[in-house]
Amino acid sequence: MTETLAAGRQAGTDAVPAIRLRKLTKVFGDTVAVNAVDLDIRQGEFFSMLGPSGSGKTTVLRLIAGFELPTSGRVELEGRDVTGLAPFERDLNTVFQDYALFPHMSLVDNVAYGLRVRGMPRKERQERAREALERVQLGKFLGRKPAQLSGGQRQRVALARALVVRPKVLLLDEPLGALDLKLRQQMQVELKELQRSLGITFIFVTHDQEEALTMSDRIGVFNNGSLEQIGTAHEIYECPGGAFVANFVGTSNIFDAAHAQQLYGRAEQVCIRPERLRLSWTAAPEARPGVTSRPGTVTALVYVGHATQVGVQLDDGPAVVVLAPETLPGGDAELLDRRVTVSWDDAAAVWLPSHGS
Structure with missing residues (x-):
């Protein structure tokens, strides 16, 4: 596995990571969905898990969230072992592709719901919900119902609802997948700007290389339950750690060992963009x-x-x-x-x- 420093984020090597995974493994029957993954995700980092369907990225996200329990290995949140804790006992939140908004509630009540469950007084939770909606540029739509919004606006409401409880880590499971191309590109920029302004650690799952390259401080490329490579977008694109990464992230022309031997007298695979x-x-x-x-x-x-x-x-x-x-x-x-x-x-x-x- 190739580990590299994110450009512009020179976090100290002694800093406690937001998320630490150690030998994280998940087996379903005869299938190893996640295979002994070791990973440190830094505080305040936008980290993307990129890979095709069945690569294990979503299972890793569910293990971090507590929706699945690992077969073996450990999940730490800011140095605390949370491997056996229920989702509501972990100081993080998740945004799914299906936003699951309450259709009968106004936007402000949708966003305030998590605070209501936590027992926050009505006046305070309504104020926090308004602030969260202002942050995602929906402050003028407080009284609207989800059905009165566009897909991009509903996605922002789901983000506001997840962020209003001020989690230490926000998990995003392909949240842009249901949007059309133009809106998806717009939301990529908005998501990154929001993450920078909040300073919260974002862990973003996607199979879309453009999303990962556009938004991420670092990217982890998954394949068959394992991490193939970790690095910045530039590092992974310019210096892929193997044939899978070279082919999956962008387009590569790969010369096999025999052709490389003819060209350069070196019998190893070589790629050229x-x-x-x-x-x-x-x-x-x-x-x-x-x-x-x-x-x-x-x-x-x-x-x-x-x-x-x-x-x-x-x-x-x-x-x-x-x-x-x-x-x-x-x-x-x-x-x-x-x-x-x-x-x-x-x-x-x-x-x-x-x-x-």
């Missing part, structure tokens, strides 16, 4: 030191707005994807099957270890 490749439509190689060029044939063109993804089958090599930001010298019909040369700076090649370490 599509934006690091260059195309010569005249099939002329770049004859410069520190540059590798290989001929190939165009097999596909996919326009993605800011650029075109050009698929190229290299001669005696893998199929690669080149992100071409420039205007192409023709239409799809005349460019398909065209002979080209793909070039890249050797410094752009990232060697992949056999296992995340």
Whole structure:
């Protein structure tokens, strides 16, 4: 597992983490859903758990929340062992994809409900609820019912309800999954700004790499119940700790050990991001030191707005994807099957270890 410091957060190594997991394991029958996960999440950090369905990220979140009990291992909250405690005994709160708002209650009563359960007097809890709704920019809608709101507004109410009890840690289980793309992108920015202003530790579960890369101080990439890599968005994208991370976080062109041996005399997998490749439509190689060029044939063109993804089958090599930001010298019909040369700076090649370490 690769552990790295988050850019801009130089927390002391002796500081007690907000959440500490030690050898956390969860087994369902014959399935190991979480496999001996060790993880420290820092105070005030926006930490994302990223991975495909079935990777174990949501199970880890449920173990932290207390909705599941581990088969073995330990969960600590600010240095206190909470492994065997019920969810309501842990000073944290959870926001789910299904916001589960009470449809018959006003927004202020929805947000105040957790304080009501805790026995707070009505005047004080109403004031706290109003402040929480103001913080998520819904202060003018106090008397509305959830059905009168948009999806993004309901998501903010769920956030206000979770934050009004002032938890030490906020857990977010794919809370943006039900929103459309434009609103999801807007909420990514708002969530990060809210987290920064509050200073509360956020633990965010997602399968969407863009969400994780956009919002996180650090990211933990999960696969088959294990942590493949931990690092900042930049570190994980630029220096993936293995083939799984390289393929899951962004798009990578991976040369297997045999092809890498031909190129560099080193029999290990190497990856190069599509934006690091260059195309010569005249099939002329770049004859410069520190540059590798290989001929190939165009097999596909996919326009993605800011650029075109050009698929190229290299001669005696893998199929690669080149992100071409420039205007192409023709239409799809005349460019398909065209002979080209793909070039890249050797410094752009990232060697992949056999296992995340």
